[in-house]
Amino acid sequence: MIAGDMPEKDAKIVPVILSGGSGTRLWPVSRKSFPKQFWPLMSERTMLVETAQRADSAQFAGPIVVTNQEHRFVVAEQLREAGIKNVKILLEPQGRNSAPAIVAAALLALQADPEALLWVMAADSAIGDLTALNAAVAKGAAAAIRGFFVTFGMHPTTAETGYGYISQGDPLEGLEGVFGVDRFIEKPNAGRAAELLTAGKNFWNSGMFMFTAKVLLAEAERYAPEVLQAVKGAMDSRVSDLDFVRLGSAAFASSPDISIDYAIAEKTEKAVVVPANIGWSDVGSWTTLSDISPKDAHGNVMLGDVIIEDSSNNYARSDGVLTALLGVRDLVVVTTQDAVLVAHKNESQNVKKIVERLKKAGRPEADSHNRTYRPWGFYESLIKGDRFQVKRIVVWPGGKLSLQKHFHRSEHWVVVAGCASVTCDAEVQLINENESIYLPLGAIHRMENPGKIPLTVIEVQSGPYLGEDDIIRFEDTYGRS
Numbered sequence: 001m002i003a004g005d006m007p008e009k010d011a012k013i014v015p016v017i018l019s020g021g022s023g024t025r026l027w028p029v030s031r032k033s034f035p036k037q038f039w040p041l042m043s044e045r046t047m048l049v050e051t052a053q054r055a056d057s058a059q060f061a062g063p064i065v066v067t068n069q070e071h072r073f074v075v076a077e078q079l080r081e082a083g084i085k086n087v088k089i090l091l092e093p094q095g096r097n098s099a100p101a102i103v104a105a106a107l108l109a110l111q112a113d114p115e116a117l118l119w120v121m122a123a124d125s126a127i128g129d130l131t132a133l134n135a136a137v138a139k140g141a142a143a144a145i146r147g148f149f150v151t152f153g154m155h156p157t158t159a160e161t162g163y164g165y166i167s168q169g170d171p172l173e174g175l176e177g178v179f180g181v182d183r184f185i186e187k188p189n190a191g192r193a194a195e196l197l198t199a200g201k202n203f204w205n206s207g208m209f210m211f212t213a214k215v216l217l218a219e220a221e222r223y224a225p226e227v228l229q230a231v232k233g234a235m236d237s238r239v240s241d242l243d244f245v246r247l248g249s250a251a252f253a254s255s256p257d258i259s260i261d262y263a264i265a266e267k268t269e270k271a272v273v274v275p276a277n278i279g280w281s282d283v284g285s286w287t288t289l290s291d292i293s294p295k296d297a298h299g300n301v302m303l304g305d306v307i308i309e310d311s312s313n314n315y316a317r318s319d320g321v322l323t324a325l326l327g328v329r330d331l332v333v334v335t336t337q338d339a340v341l342v343a344h345k346n347e348s349q350n351v352k353k354i355v356e357r358l359k360k361a362g363r364p365e366a367d368s369h370n371r372t373y374r375p376w377g378f379y380e381s382l383i384k385g386d387r388f389q390v391k392r393i394v395v396w397p398g399g400k401l402s403l404q405k406h407f408h409r410s411e412h413w414v415v416v417a418g419c420a421s422v423t424c425d426a427e428v429q430l431i432n433e434n435e436s437i438y439l440p441l442g443a444i445h446r447m448e449n450p451g452k453i454p455l456t457v458i459e460v461q462s463g464p465y466l467g468e469d470d471i472i473r474f475e476d477t478y479g480r481s
Contacts, residue, residue, distance in 0.1 A: 012113075014113070015064070015121065017066070018098060018102070019037050019065055020067055020092060025351045028334060031367055031369055036124050036283065037122075042283075042293070048075065051122075052084045064109060066092060069091045075089055088245060090244075091246045093247060095257075099256075103227055103228055104231050107231065117141060118210065120210070122207055124282070125208075125280060128279025128280075129277070139177040140210040141210060143272050149209070151208070151265060151272070153165075153276065155203060155204075156203065161190055163282070165185040165204060166205050168180075178273070180271075184265065206280055207261075223263060224258070224263040233251030234248040235247065242479070286332040300315075303318070305320075306324075314329060315334075318334075318335040338370040378393075384466075387462060387464060388461060392457070393447075393459050394455065395449040398449065401447045402471075402476035404471050404474065405444045409464075411459055412437075413447065414435075415456070419431070419432050425445075446475075
């Protein structure tokens with residue numbers, strides 16, 4: 001093994017949270033517009049918040065969250081509500097896989113601390129044993145400070161074909177619980193996975209890493225120079241916007257689309273592994289989520305408005321209407337406001353095939369939820385017909401929509417909760433609960449919530465075209481065009 005010099009000083013660990021995935025195997029809950037890391041799938045907290053809270057103590061610096069531009073306000077709001085401090089949100093203009101994202105985070109961390117020590121993790125993994133996690137991170141930090149490129153291998157419990165594997169090598173002198181890497185193994189077929197499980201010393205590749213920013217960038221320069229060059233250009237052309245750091249679009253787009261595993265981990269001579277038994281899961285399918293969720297006496301998982309009778313070993317979740325199961329077993333049944341999935345548990349890895357068919361058919365349900373989140377709140381369609389649409393709009397306290405107009409539709413706003421400050425051309429009015437206002441075609445208008453509670457408005461649109469692209473913005477608090 002080759003290791004670099006130890007940093008001159010102890011440094012706080014910088015958590016780097018990768019939040020760019022879409023989680024299509026958890027459709028219809030997880031979609032591109034609002035993927036699984038933003039949902040409370042394991043507890044009352046979202047997966048992003050649970051991830052951030054694992055690294056929210058005095059030994060850690062404020063986290064760097066890497067996400068795409070469309071999700072920036074969701075990330076900021078969820079972490080703010082959870083009380084996570086000193087967050088840096090690094091925005092990717094487009095997804096280019098994990099290697100460019102991690103290199104960008106390393107460059108950002110290095111500017112604040114030349115000895116920055118990074119702990120890289122996905123935003124959408126479940127971890128059941130936090131005490132064991134902290135012990136593994138301590139071992140990883142000791143190795144990373146000595147210049148190693150640390151991976152974390154999860155003790156396998158089944159012959160899993162959905163994960164890559166890390167084969168353990170010899171122990172490292174002076175680093176308890178840290179081993180060399182014999183080799184990385186691609187996702188195996190069922191027979192090969194069974195062999196790896198019984199052979200021992202083979203671990204699931206968790207996608208969690210630790211290294212100093214200096215080591216990561218040095219290895220990127222050696223093994224992935226195209227990635228490093230492109231990301232440096234993106235950092236040089238970055239723009240700071242509110243709480244966000246926007247990477248330069250053209251430079252970032254020129255980076256190869258490659259994972260950190262292929263770009264560096266499988267090539268570097270500094271790779272080591274920390275075997276860990278921390279109750280880890282990537283929550284990659286409904287069956288996986290079912291396996292790690294609390295169950296009733298008949299093995300059923302029930303979440304939301306669900307009734308089950310004479311049935312066993314099912315996963316049933318409803319975020320919409322009442323969902324009832326009768327006389328069935330081994331099913332996944334997921335109900336949202338605009339879609340229902342019914343699948344045998346053995347087929348849960350193939351949910352993405354449904355998403356692919358929806359995309360080919362041009363169905364919006366493939367990527368978008370009925371509820372659309374905005375930095376000021378959210379809206380959802382209630383009824384849509386020929387030349388009219390009814391929406392529910394919720395605006396958080398202090399939130400305001402852009403100053404805008406439409407060329408093809410008029411709108412009627414009815415306040416059903418809270419109080420709205422409404423601009424219509426040159427006039428500003430306060431519209432209270434049970435009051436309404438009409439916004440004619442072409443009027444320049446805006447809605448704002450000046451109150452202390454969420455503002456809820458029923459919007460009735462009418463006109464020949466009701467698309468969301470019929471918006472001309474004149475002024476926007478959130479920097480949208």
